[in-house]
Structures are given as C-alpha cells and as structure tokens.
Amino acid sequence: MEHVENLEMQVQELLKLLEAAKQLNSNLEIEEVFQNILLQMVAMVGAEAGTLWVLEPEGEEIKVVAAYGESADKIVNVRLKKNEGIAGKVIMSGQPVLIRDVQQHPDWSNRVDESSGFVTKSMITVPLIVKDKVLGSLQLLNKKQSDFFKDEDVSLAVALASQSAMALHNSQMYDELQQMFLSMIRTLAKVLDARDPYTAGHSERVANYSVWIADKLGMAPEEKKELFKAALLHDVGKIGIPDDILRKPDRLTAEEYDSIKLHTVIGADILSNMEPKKAMADVIQTARSHHERLDGSGYPDGFKGEEISLFARIVGVADTFDAMTTARSYSKGMSYYDGASELIRCKDRLFDSRIVDAFTAVLTECDYNLAQYEADHKKEYRL
Ligand SMILES: [Fe+2]
Structure with missing residues (x-):
C-alpha cells in the first residue's frame, strides 16, 4: 500500500514537472524535451544512466x-534496426521488460556498450505509447545503490512513461508542424526567386546573412528562427x-521604380492574411520596412532610426549587401569586400x-568566404 501511495506521489510530482515543461514548450527545442523526459525518469526511478x-x-x-550517464555523449545518435536489441524489441511489442542481469540475456545487443565503454548490469526498458502507437522506448540502466532493478521499479517506470509519452508526442507534433510551416x-x-534568374537564391541568402548578424548581436534562438522566416519572406510582395x-x-523609369517600391506594402498585405496574426507581426513588419533607412530616406513610410523594427533593420543590411554583390544583367556585382566597404x-x-x-565581423571571421561560413554554421541553426 505504501508502495502505491509512493508511486502516486511520484507520478504527481512528474505531472507537475511536465506541466511546467508544457508552459515552456513553445520555447523548447525538441532535443530539450527529450532530455527533460529522460532526466526526470532517471531521477525518479533512481538509475545510474538512461537512454x-x-x-x-x-x-x-x-x-x-x-x-544520461557516464558515456552519454557517445551513445546519442546511435542507430539500430528496429528489431535489434532490447530497446527495439520493446518498441515492437509495446511491453516493458525488466532484465535483472543484462549480460546473461540473449537479446542484448553489444553494440552500444562496446562503443560507450559503459558496463550495463541491470536494465528496465519501457515503451512510450500514445493512443496504441509506440513512439519509442526508455531504458534505465543500473539501479543506484543496489545491484539490480526490482518489479516495483518497473511499475513506477511504466506509470511515468505514459505521461512522458504524451509530452514526447506533443513535441514531435509541434516540431513537425514547425518544419512543415518553414x-x-x-x-x-x-x-518568388525563380521568377527572375538574377535573383535566384536571393531570399535564402538574405535569410542566412540575417541570422548570422543576429547571432553576432546575441539574439535568442527563438528570435533567430523568427528572423529567418521574416527574412525569407521579405520580398514576397514582388509577386x-x-x-x-x-x-x-x-534602367527603370520613375514610375516603374515607384511600382517596384510597392512590393513592401503588397508583401505586408499578403502576409497579413496568414494566421495566427500575432505570430506574423514581425514577418509583416519586416516585409513592409526592409527598405526604410535610418535617416528617413527609405520607403514606404519614411521611418527613422528606431522607428524601423530591429528585424527590418537587419534584413535591410543583408538585402542591400546581397543586391550589391549579386550579378545583374546590367552589372557584374561587387566583391564581398567592396560590398562590406559600402555598408x-x-x-x-x-x-x-x-x-x-x-x-562585417562575420565577413572578416571567414575571410570573405561566405560559402564556407554557411557550411560551418548550417547545423547550428537547424533551419
Ligand atoms: Fe525588397
């Protein structure tokens, strides 16, 4: 009885933690959610390590x-066939498995231990199930201050796993939606870029430059992601x-130039149809204001200084640099060095x-080799 009460208390504890995690969820990377789930399980069941x-x-x-554990960094990203090892078997069957003494077990796949150097003695593996679908499995290795895991540990792990599975499911869905949106x-x-052979890749380059600038300015990861989207869409009004x-x-006539300028207003108008509106505010503002200039000489509103949003000021610099350094039918395009001097x-x-x-810090850091800079920083932003 005492055991059941204890279990309930621990489940309540986890629920509280998960609730807190959910509040933060919109700002959490999926990797952090994975890590949180694992750490909570490891701590509550009392394991030396977990996967x-x-x-x-x-x-x-x-x-x-x-x-989590001694050799954690060597284990992350290890892949196995779905029916390989105990983790896979549990995922296939949907049933938890307690192996008191791992080394004696026929299903033990040595690959993980060999590559990590960690000696697994005892192991609990529980499936993470949401609506009859197994999303994964959680392995807890070596009971702390004891030789082997017991049946009670398995009950606790199973109870916690059903909550964790839901958090995992939500994060995966959220991540998928974000990826689809992006x-x-x-x-x-x-x-948009394909319409004009001279601007092929313009939006993507401007988005990259903008995020690199933001990084040097110390902007938060979430803000950088928003900026990346805003920069990708800055010229959408050219449609x-x-x-x-x-x-x-x-050369364009004065009237033609006036109509090109309208792409800022048209872009903001197109983007204002996207939902949720609150999430689009920065993107809309960037499309409208990326041709504004500090001294008020830009368009369409003639904003000055800080009247121009930070995103628009960043995209304005990235956009100008790309326009100057890309070949057009009427000009060869400046070198990156000359583009930087002009800025x-x-x-x-x-x-x-x-x-x-x-x-310019970015440009000097890579010695004006932006292709190299892009290759080096691609993974970092996971965009
Ligand atoms: Fe533009």
Missing part, C-alpha cells in the same frame, strides 16, 4: 535521442509586380552601425 530511443519517421530504425515558407521564397518591370534589363561607408546614415559591425 531515450525514438522510432524514426520511416519506421525502420530506432535512434538514441537523449542519453518548408512552405521556403518553397514560397523559391517560387504583385509585373514581370516586364521586375525583369527589365535596363561601412553608409553606417549611421542609412544603416544601424551595430548591425553593420556584426555583419
């Missing part, structure tokens, strides 16, 4: 998405500009000096 396995979307392999935005930007003006090889020349008058400094 969270997730069934890959294709359903053929299982992968370690979080690990890939749609990317597609939209590509469609509303006729081809013969957009792709005109020679520096217009510092404080047209562009925020902090932003220009951040961008």
